[in-house]
Amino acid sequence: MTRDSDVLSDPKAMRALAHPARLMILNRLGVEGSATATEVAEIAGITPSAASYHLRMLAKYGFVEDAPPRGDGRERVWRPVNRSIRVGVQPGDQPDVRDAKLSLMQAFRREANEEADRALAGIDQEPDEWRDATRFNRSLIRVDAEEMARLNEAIQKLIEPYVARGREEADAPSGARIAEVQVNLFPVAKRPVPGLPTEDHDAR
Template identity: 40%
Template sequence: MAKGNPYGDFEIDDPKAMRALAHPVRLALLERLRRHGPATASQLSPQVGATPSVASWHLRHLAEFGLVRDAEPGPDRRERRWEAVASGFRFGGVAQTPEGRDAARTLIEQIILRARDLPQRWASEVAPELEPEWQDEGGIYDTRIYATAEEAAQIAQAMEMVLAPFVLRGAEKAPDGARPVRYLRYILPESGDDE
């Protein structure tokens, strides 16, 4: 599970790790740690809808697959703090086996379930409150192209190269006036039937 991509995302290539992550509480824990930094199971539990002991169990499970690790101790050195090992994760290279395809499909379904309400919430709650210049930068793009698998890979790589400098600099190096901007990218190859 090496990091070898422009974002430094954690690369998951083990179907067992994908199945471990494909749990709503584990995905929520990892997302909170990625977005807000190190925290204890007690701090995370109300945010993910689990008791502290259940959150702790799920964090230990994520640690078994290298997705989270112990963070520097906080003010109370008796409490175990956790952190995400990377700002993102990705998975691939598992489609060669039925087990890998099934694990990837399960994880994709869970990720989509977690994100399914984001565009609607953004449109109804966030966008109306944004300054006009930020409203102009938001939106949904639905573009259909015809491409080979190789061309689709080239497009994805080019998009990653454009975003990589912004991903890698993080919040601490962002200029004044910067704010979080979430890019959701769904790449959905169709069946080939021209409808």
Template identity: 35%
Template sequence: MVDEKRDITDPKALRALAHPLRWQLLDFLSREGSATATQCAQESGESVASCSYHLNMLAKYDYVVQAEGGKGREKPWRLARQTTRFTDVGLDTEGAVAANAASGAFLEYTLNQIRERHLAVTGAPAEWRNALGVDNTNDFLTVEEVIAFREEVRALMDRYRGRREDPAARPDGARSVNLFFSTTVAPDKS
């Protein structure tokens, strides 16, 4: 990877993420390490031309870069970095709107993926069905406690990150598992 992390504040770069297919492409590259537009089309069900266009848009804003190997139109792409973060905090109105559009596209893609995988798990082996699921709770925490909790969960999620780029580090039977974590707060009614 080029850089480990990147915080995005540029509205144009944020708007580049405001498309569910781009999130799907980023997710696929994260799982596979690298892929061509043709492989992305096979994964997404979109045309090669559409995937190529969206990969080039992601490259324009430094989310993906050309990977080693390939020739001509069959150039592989890879993520430019492991972690891309953004928030609307501290941004002007244009930036905040762009960050919210990017978040909306991410949530649309991710929640659809969760729904599809949840429905498809019925055909999985029993041990996978027992391991997977959805947990939910409503508790009362302070801002500091939420921040600490998120950091702890991120540390747990990061424990397995090295397996993405090093297939040899994956134990037998390991599969790509999406770990989606979200914290939200009820509106202040005071």
């Protein structure tokens, strides 16, 4: 089962994927390749039987599939399906679809933040060339909706040649490793104004 891109709209599939352990398992398979339930259980902090259940649920909704067996074939081996997952809230979404989309996007954001936090916490242990190449940037831009959509397309085209699911180790330079790109494009929402405090505590 191979898909270049998949816009999720099934609320059951989105709720299944939003589970923290399943996101960890899917990330582990994407980074390190095919694995058994026992191998992914440790990174997710669950038992092998629980990992097996989560893998079956991911397979039910088309996120993972069977990989070629190893050795005597006793243990089932899994791999991620070659699909790029996209989620976006649309004006015509039914309430259950909208809620499932928001829940999944929040889960994605939590996992992305955790990934960035781990990278930042370990930055001092990275070799100089990797430390120098690491960037955590934020930029405010002034665009209309059409320009922002075009910018997103341009960024995706720039990244595409390097995406791990389409670039074998043999095709990458020596010393290449898995890295992560996080791109967020969104209109800045107005911040709530808390109002002035009733007392000036700093003056005391």
